[in-house]
Amino acid sequence: MSGMFDRQPLWQRALRVFTGFDGPLALVVVVLGAAGLMTMYSAGYDHGTRFVDHGRNMLLAAGVMFIVAQLPPQRLAQLAVPLYVVGVALLIATAVFGVTKKGATRWLHVGVIDIQPSEILKIAMPLMLAWWFQRREGQVQALDFAVAFLLLAAPVGLIVKQPDLGTAILVLAAGLYVMFFAGLSWKLIVPVLLVAAVAVTAVVWFQVAICQPDVQWPLMRDYQKHRVCTLLDPTQDPLGKGFHIIQGMIAIGSGGITGKGFMNGTQTHLEFIPERTTDFIFAAFSEEFGMAGCVALLLGFTFLIFRGLMIASDAPTLFSRLLAGAITLSFFTYAMVNMGMVTGMLPVVGIPLPFISYGGTAMVTLGLALGILMSVARSKRLMQS
Numbered sequence: 001m002s003g004m005f006d007r008q009p010l011w012q013r014a015l016r017v018f019t020g021f022d023g024p025l026a027l028v029v030v031v032l033g034a035a036g037l038m039t040m041y042s043a044g045y046d047h048g049t050r051f052v053d054h055g056r057n058m059l060l061a062a063g064v065m066f067i068v069a070q071l072p073p074q075r076l077a078q079l080a081v082p083l084y085v086v087g088v089a090l091l092i093a094t095a096v097f098g099v100t101k102k103g104a105t106r107w108l109h110v111g112v113i114d115i116q117p118s119e120i121l122k123i124a125m126p127l128m129l130a131w132w133f134q135r136r137e138g139q140v141q142a143l144d145f146a147v148a149f150l151l152l153a154a155p156v157g158l159i160v161k162q163p164d165l166g167t168a169i170l171v172l173a174a175g176l177y178v179m180f181f182a183g184l185s186w187k188l189i190v191p192v193l194l195v196a197a198v199a200v201t202a203v204v205w206f207q208v209a210i211c212q213p214d215v216q217w218p219l220m221r222d223y224q225k226h227r228v229c230t231l232l233d234p235t236q237d238p239l240g241k242g243f244h245i246i247q248g249m250i251a252i253g254s255g256g257i258t259g260k261g262f263m264n265g266t267q268t269h270l271e272f273i274p275e276r277t278t279d280f281i282f283a284a285f286s287e288e289f290g291m292a293g294c295v296a297l298l299l300g301f302t303f304l305i306f307r308g309l310m311i312a313s314d315a316p317t318l319f320s321r322l323l324a325g326a327i328t329l330s331f332f333t334y335a336m337v338n339m340g341m342v343t344g345m346l347p348v349v350g351i352p353l354p355f356i357s358y359g360g361t362a363m364v365t366l367g368l369a370l371g372i373l374m375s376v377a378r379s380k381r382l383m384q385s
Contacts, residue, residue: 021069021377022307022311024303025311025374029304032297032301035285035300035356036054039356042262042288043268053360054358058363060364061363061367063367065374068368071375072375073315073320073323076127077134080127081128084127094108094158095158095161097109122167122330123327125155125174126323126330128151129178130319130322133178133318140182145182145184156175165349166337170330170333177329181322181325182322231344244275248280249344251268251272252283252342254267255287255288255289257290259288260288277357278357281358282343282356301331309329311328314380315376323372330369334354335354338351338357
């Protein structure tokens with residue numbers, strides 16, 4: 001009988017579910033989410049049901065984040081191998097039985113829907129490598145990094161073959177971040193960076209010669225070559241390949257310091273910006289909110305990244321440190337590559353801007369990643385309580 005009177009009120013029991021959630025991380029997620037909704041309303045209110053769908057996707061991502069945050073990192077570690085195996089198996093199935101759209105075989109028909117298995121690897125890859133290095137804790141050798149590289153190369157190769165260079169870059173980056181945090185030697189990192197710098201310099205220097213139509217680039221498809229050449233000089237094809245970059249830069253520049261104001265972006269609403277609700281939504285945001293809005297958005301992403309790295313540094317286990325660190329820097333990759341391609345600094349590779357761009361699968365993946373960060377932060381706080 002006394003147990004009935006000792007039971008806590010419902011609101012107290014509900015509050016316990018949120019115990020240990022990281023307040024600063026939750027705050028910046030809410031702020032960036034609000035910025036995304038506001039931008040999507042302006043850019044997509046006359047674009048079918050994009051705004052409503054974007055709000056629905058955010059609610060779904062929030063639900064995924066909340067559920068995943070309840071799982072302790074030890075449970076996430078148990079999911080690493082099965083999720084990785086399923087993800088690679090689905091990629092192989094996509095290569096054999098996949099659905100081809102616009103020249104790319106990225107989708108797999110399952111039941112009544114088409115899924116994009118490569119999205120699974122954005123989370124499965126850092127999970128798998130964090131699990132691997134957790135098992136080798138205290139005895140990591142060069143062979144362990146070689147095995148990790150093979151585990152990384154298999155899905156990345158399958159994704160590149162689809163082809164989906166944007167997703168391949170994200171999966172590759174997530175895996176490399178885990179290897180970096182696991183102690184990959186700078187003696188291996190610096191030479192790769194030097195070779196990359198030399199290659200970029202050579203491409204810029206010999207641009208006129210190597211961008212001729214009859215010149216074939218090794219290991220790259222023609223459309224990938226055209227993207228790089230268009231990046232170097234978008235004015236060569238202003239109404240074709242260079243149209244996206246030119247219109248994006250015009251929109252960004254026309255925003256000035258303070259922007260044209262909410263709902264007043266002429267480049268956006270006159271539909272000069274292609275993909276204004278997805279890949280190039282940063283151009284629409286910049287036009288309406290100007291440099292001041294861009295700085296505020298950059299500060300929001302910077303705070304998110306620093307908070308994630310703080311959570312990673314305080315994580316109680318090697319697995320959770322590697323996983324949280326890799327996922328946090330993945331946010332950096334998303335933002336850097338998207339803003340870089342919209343501003344004409346990087347080739348267009350189809351990577352969304354977190355919280356801002358439209359996309360159901362990408363939003364759910366974002367919620368899953370944030371849920372993992374919350375789980376790591378929560379595990380530390382519960383251990384201290």
